[in-house]
Amino acid sequence: MSRESQIGVAIVLLLLSGLLLRAALADQPWGVVTVLPVENDPAEAVREVSPETPGVQVSVARTTGLWLAAFFTLACYSYLYKDNPAYKLTESIIVGVSAGYWLTASFWDVIVGKALARLMPEQMRAWALPNLDPADPDFLTLVPLTLGALLFARLIPGGAWLARWPLALIVGTTAGLKLVLYLDGDFVSQIRNTILPLVVFNDNAFDLDGSARNILLVTSVLCCLTYFYFSVEHRGAVGRVSRCGIWVLMITFGSSFAFTVMGRITLLTMRLEFLFRDWLGLLPPNVS
Amino acid sequence: MQRIIPMLLTSIVGVIAIASYFVPVAQPFQDRVEEWFLIVAAIAMVLGAASLLLHHLKAISNQEAGWGYSAVTVAALVITTTVGLLKLGAPPDLKHPELAWSGSYLAEGGGAWWIYTYVMSPIVATMFSLLAFYVASAAFRAFRARNFEAMLLLGTALIVLLGRTSDGTWLTSGVPADYPLATIPGLNVLIMSVFNTAGQRAIMIGIALGVAATSLRILLGLDRSYLGGD
Amino acid sequence: MTTLTAILASLQRLDRRWIFLAMLIAVLIPVLTRVTYPETPTAMTSAVFNKIESLPSGSRVLLPLDYDPGSEAELGPMAKAVIRHCALKRHKMYFLTLWPTGLPLLERNLRQIVEGEFKEVGLKYGVDYVNLGYVPGEAVAVKLLATDFRKARGQDNTGTSLDRLPMMQQVRSAQDMDLIMAISAGYPGVKEWVLFAAIPNRIPLGMGVTGVTAPQMYPYYPNQVVGLITAIKGAAEYETALAAAYPDEMSRLDASGIQRMGPQLWAHRLMIVLIVIGNILQLTRGRGGRK
Numbered sequence: 001m002s003r004e005s006q007i008g009v010a011i012v013l014l015l016l017s018g019l020l021l022r023a024a025l026a027d028q029p030w031g032v033v034t035v036l037p038v039e040n041d042p043a044e045a046v047r048e049v050s051p052e053t054p055g056v057q058v059s060v061a062r063t064t065g066l067w068l069a070a071f072f073t074l075a076c077y078s079y080l081y082k083d084n085p086a087y088k089l090t091e092s093i094i095v096g097v098s099a100g101y102w103l104t105a106s107f108w109d110v111i112v113g114k115a116l117a118r119l120m121p122e123q124m125r126a127w128a129l130p131n132l133d134p135a136d137p138d139f140l141t142l143v144p145l146t147l148g149a150l151l152f153a154r155l156i157p158g159g160a161w162l163a164r165w166p167l168a169l170i171v172g173t174t175a176g177l178k179l180v181l182y183l184d185g186d187f188v189s190q191i192r193n194t195i196l197p198l199v200v201f202n203d204n205a206f207d208l209d210g211s212a213r214n215i216l217l218v219t220s221v222l223c224c225l226t227y228f229y230f231s232v233e234h235r236g237a238v239g240r241v242s243r244c245g246i247w248v249l250m251i252t253f254g255s256s257f258a259f260t261v262m263g264r265i266t267l268l269t270m271r272l273e274f275l276f277r278d279w280l281g282l283l284p285p286n287v288s
Numbered sequence: 289m290q291r292i293i294p295m296l297l298t299s300i301v302g303v304i305a306i307a308s309y310f311v312p313v314a315q316p317f318q319d320r321v322e323e324w325f326l327i328v329a330a331i332a333m334v335l336g337a338a339s340l341l342l343h344h345l346k347a348i349s350n351q352e353a354g355w356g357y358s359a360v361t362v363a364a365l366v367i368t369t370t371v372g373l374l375k376l377g378a379p380p381d382l383k384h385p386e387l388a389w390s391g392s393y394l395a396e397g398g399g400a401w402w403i404y405t406y407v408m409s410p411i412v413a414t415m416f417s418l419l420a421f422y423v424a425s426a427a428f429r430a431f432r433a434r435n436f437e438a439m440l441l442l443g444t445a446l447i448v449l450l451g452r453t454s455d456g457t458w459l460t461s462g463v464p465a466d467y468p469l470a471t472i473p474g475l476n477v478l479i480m481s482v483f484n485t486a487g488q489r490a491i492m493i494g495i496a497l498g499v500a501a502t503s504l505r506i507l508l509g510l511d512r513s514y515l516g517g518d
Numbered sequence: 519m520t521t522l523t524a525i526l527a528s529l530q531r532l533d534r535r536w537i538f539l540a541m542l543i544a545v546l547i548p549v550l551t552r553v554t555y556p557e558t559p560t561a562m563t564s565a566v567f568n569k570i571e572s573l574p575s576g577s578r579v580l581l582p583l584d585y586d587p588g589s590e591a592e593l594g595p596m597a598k599a600v601i602r603h604c605a606l607k608r609h610k611m612y613f614l615t616l617w618p619t620g621l622p623l624l625e626r627n628l629r630q631i632v633e634g635e636f637k638e639v640g641l642k643y644g645v646d647y648v649n650l651g652y653v654p655g656e657a658v659a660v661k662l663l664a665t666d667f668r669k670a671r672g673q674d675n676t677g678t679s680l681d682r683l684p685m686m687q688q689v690r691s692a693q694d695m696d697l698i699m700a701i702s703a704g705y706p707g708v709k710e711w712v713l714f715a716a717i718p719n720r721i722p723l724g725m726g727v728t729g730v731t732a733p734q735m736y737p738y739y740p741n742q743v744v745g746l747i748t749a750i751k752g753a754a755e756y757e758t759a760l761a762a763a764y765p766d767e768m769s770r771l772d773a774s775g776i777q778r779m780g781p782q783l784w785a786h787r788l789m790i791v792l793i794v795i796g797n798i799l800q801l802t803r804g805r806g807g808r809k
Contacts, residue, residue, distance in 0.1 A: 046397065061397075065406030072407065076414035080421055080538045092360040094411040095340070097403060098619075100368025103337040104400060105618035107373060108393050110330030110654045113673065114323075130384040133679035144324035148331030155338070164294035164515050166328045171506060171514050172298035173325045176305025177661060177714070179503035185713035185742070186496035190489050193741050216482050224490030245490070250437045252487025254444025255479055256733045259749060260423065262452055263592055263729030265545060265785040266750040267417035269778045270591030272549045274410070283550070309718070319669050322662045326655035326670070381676065392675065394622055396629075404622050409587040412619075416588040420545070420785070421538040428537055428792040432800045442793065449790055452751050453783040454555040477560070480736060489737040 008081055015074070022280055028052070030281030033062035050285055070279045073271055115141050144169075194221050220248045295509045302507040341365060371399035444479055451476030526802050529795065537792065544788040548780035555779055556758075563755040565745030566724040569697060570600070571763065575608045577696040578689065582711065583627065586619035589703035589728050595775035596726040596753035597627055597701050599760055602771065604699075605636045606764055610685050612695070614650035614671070616659055616706040621652045621675075635771060644674075644683040651675030656706040657714055664692045664715035693719050697744070701726035712738055726752065754779045 001009075022030065034056040035046035049056055072093075075086040108128075117124045118138040125132045147166040153159035196218060200210035226238060227245030234242045277283035301321050308318035344358040344365075352358070370376070378398030381390035393400050433439040450456040456472035468474035505511035559567065570579070581601065585593045604611050611632070615624050632647055641647055653659045653671045662670035667689060673679055680686040692698060692715050700711040700723065708725045712735075716723035722744050727735055729749035739746050747756055753775030761768040 061402060062406075065402055069406045069410035072411045073414045076411060076418060079418065081535060088354075088357055089360060090411055092357040093364045093407065094415070096361040096364025096366075097368045097408050097411075099337040099340050100365045100372060101400070101404065101408060102333050102618060103369050104372025104393060105621070105652060106330040106333035106654070109618065109652050110327060111334075113677070114330075114654070114671075115327045117672065127387070128389040129673070129677040130381060130387050130390050131676060131678035131682070132673065133681060140320070141327070144327035145331075147324070148328045151328070151332055151335045152338070154335070155342070160516065161290040164291070165297060166332075167514060168294035168297035169301055169321070169325060169328055170332070172301035173305055173321055173658060175298070175503035175506045176302035177658065178499050179302070179507070180306050180309045181661075181713045181718065182496040182499040182503075185717040186492045187500070189717060189742060190493050190496075190737055193737065194489065213478075213482055217486050220483055220486030221489050224487055225493065228490060228494045246437060247440055248483055249487045249490075250440040251444045251479060251483040252491075252733065254441040255448045255484045256730075257441070258445045258448035258452065259729035259732050261420075261427075261449065261729070261786070261789055262749045262751065262782065263589070264417065264420035264423050265782055266591040266729075266778055267413060267588070268420040268541075268545050268785075269549060269781040270594075271410075271414050271417050272546055272781075276546075276549060283552070315665065319662065319666060322655070322658050323669055325658045326662075329656070329658075330654050390677070394625070396625070401622060404619075408619070409590075409622075413587045413590065417591075421541050424541040424785075424789060424792055425534040425537045427789050428532075428796045429534070431793050431796055433797055434800070442797070446790055446793060449786045452749075453779070453786050454557070455783060455787065457558070480733070484733050485736045488734050492734075492737055 004082065008084070011081065022282075026281070028281060031063070031066065031279060033059045033066050035059045035062070066279060070275060073275060115145055119145070194218055219244075224248050291512065291515055294515060295512065299507050299509060302503070306507075337365065337369070368400070368403055371403060375400070377402070444483075447472060447475050448479060451479075526799060530799055530803065540788060540792075541785065544784045545781040548784050551780075552777065553780040554776050555783060557751070557754045557776060557779065559755040559759045560752075562739060562746040562748065563752050564759060565740070566600075566699070566726075566747055567603070567745075567756060567759045567763075569722065569724055569744045570603050570607065570609070570699070573607065573609060573696055577607075577609050578612065578694060579604050579609045580612045580614070580692055580695040580698045582614050582616060582698070582700045582702065582707075583620055583624045584616045584707040585623070585701065585703035585728075586617050587623070590623055591778070592728050592750050592753070593701050593703060593726060594623070594627075595750065595773075595778065596747050596756060598631060599753060599756040599775065600699055600701065600726065600747075601627060601631045602635070602768075603756075603760055605632060605639065605641060606760075606767060608639075608646070609696075611647040612650060612685075612689075613647065614653050614663075616653055616656060616710075617703075618652045618654070624649065624651075625675075644678075645685055648683055648685055649675040650680075657710045660706065660710040660714040664719050664721070666691050692721055695721060697722045697724060699724045699726070701747075702731070703728050704731060707731070708735060712742055717742055750775055750778050750782060 029051040032051065034049055034051045034053070035058075036049045036053060036056050038047050046057075046059070048059075048062070072090050075090040078084055079087040112124065112128055117129055117132055118135075119141040120137055121132055121135045122137075125134070147169060150162045151166050153162035194217070196214040198211060198215050198218065200207040200214060202210065223241050223245035225245070227234075227242040227249065229242075232238055273283065277285065304314055304317050304321055307314035341362060344362045347358040348355050348362065372393050375389060375391060375393045376399035378391045378393055378395040378400065380386075380388055384390045391398070394404065395401060431442055431445070433442050447456075450459065451472045456476065460471040460473075463470045469478060502511065506514065573579070581597075581604070583593075583597050585597075601611065613624055613628065615621055628647070628649060632641055643649075650667075650671050651674060653663065655662065655670065659670050667686070668680055671680070674683060688694065698711055698716065698721055700708045702708045702711070702725075708727055708731065711723055711725075715721055723742070724744050724747075725735055725738075726747040727749070732746070732748035732752075735743070735746055747753065754773070755775075757768075757773040757775045761773070
């Protein structure tokens, strides 16, 4: 066994010892999800409550899930030490589960909830959508359903050309909408946002701060745009302006980096809260 | 014909989309096309899952390297899909208990809810959180002030990192209120509302032009790459 | 001097796993000690807060919660704070998500906040709030919601036709909303709400975004969006503003945004230290090279 593997085994043993210690020292139940049957509220059969609540029951399904979630969390983090079968297993599971989830959502929310609900409302009312309003069938829904079915022609040898029809609908709609809306929102509106007074007056008094900000903003945008303008060689005055554009972009990327760091750390915080509060019960539950 | 009809269809729906923005008469047609879009896009999701399944089944059948993991993926996909489509464990709608299929597939306590809560949710969240560690490692190894541009990037990152916590306020708490730019929070505001806004705005304008140009090429039939090969 | 050289040499060869461990410790200790720090709302967060606060009671607020577990850590506290604010103001809340993976999180928010924390207030489903569920179609769905809700989503999340719900009877599209308060992690999300709904139809839009998305949204402020809540700091600021405006109601509720700023501070400090050490190493290596 290599030294690296030995350390890996030592870490796993350390974690297991920690768990045993937690179990030995625990004066309160932990690592369990307790529920309370809810009466007078038809919206939910049981509600998750803290183990100290009188009359609680341990939910086997949710407790198993809690331990499984903890396992998956630790398996993901094990990748930080080195790639290993536990991580690969988790990775394979999430690929399959995600695809299955998206398929399920597409089926129930769109194919049934939207297409079939329009095509055969009465049948859907009698089967899965009893709260649907009575309506006449909309046979035009057969068009997208047929186009959707044509997508599967890709899987048939020699049938790929049929799949271009639904693709045409998707690409055409997206291209048409984006052409106008991007020009409106990200081109015209942004140019309009940049047309600012370079000399600002507030209550008839010269506002140095506001003027300086506007001048900086306008010149920065122009410098960046010059940098992105590749039809002219970046030499001489253009070169100097575009260099200023690079500086502005560097500041932009620096701030983006800092913001990205923030997001990732928050995610780590939440996972640690899960392990130490929800699983190990070492942190007090949230107030609400 | 195999390419001309889809190209025409693309142009027609694209033109309807553009026209609906300017001519109210075209709006009902556009609404209809958009409704169709939603349905076709959803069926494309089903195709995506089917392609994934076929890919992994092929890997298993050829016993390619790591085929065991492909088997795990297939099992996970089949189980999730079965549980979700059959609404296993999901109670029926409260007002219609006689209709077994009337409940939500994601109802709390149901199979799909369980998979989401205890499998999907922790794995996805943890995978994303791994980046916190790699960002730290990258900061140590790659975030070096090698030239003026890199110094700007690094300096901005440091100021924003400080400014996004109470440290930033504390460090420059002695600065009089008349000089906000001498404080880290003040500098932070300047960076974000002036330089970041300017940089992002320029990028945005560039992307908008790119999107418009690409869309126009598609609608005019000049760009046919989306149709794939014969 | 030799010791210093030895330390620098060992830092040059430092295994990245020590950095991982340092990051883990930097985040874990504040998580366990539950240390918190004061927050002051910035202008952008206050702009969103003031907008929701200034709307008359009973105003219609569309709340698209477009995020999944991958960004719940940042956006969950933000969504909670905004929903609480809307509930306190008795606004009519129209919930939906463009992400199928966001639906269980939306339902959890409803259960915990609207039907849990505000149970005594007696907010009624279909009258005070509605869950439109997952609206498929990404950007196109936003466009359709902006023109006709019923064409994008004919039923609510329980499968009930929208016309049967009292609060939907006067609502045809997102244009009938007094505010769209989009909380989103990426595509489809705030960008689509700005481009496909807010700008063409001039609907007031507030944003709650992740750290990754936030810098890209600044150019829309203040002309296209009323305000911006950015990342977990934005959430903490919103919670602070809410606690200041509603001290009695908020005192019994958790503030996970403020709570998560503790680990954030220490992790930022570590990042700064790492950047500084990395550059010192670069400097010393450069000098060594020149010698």
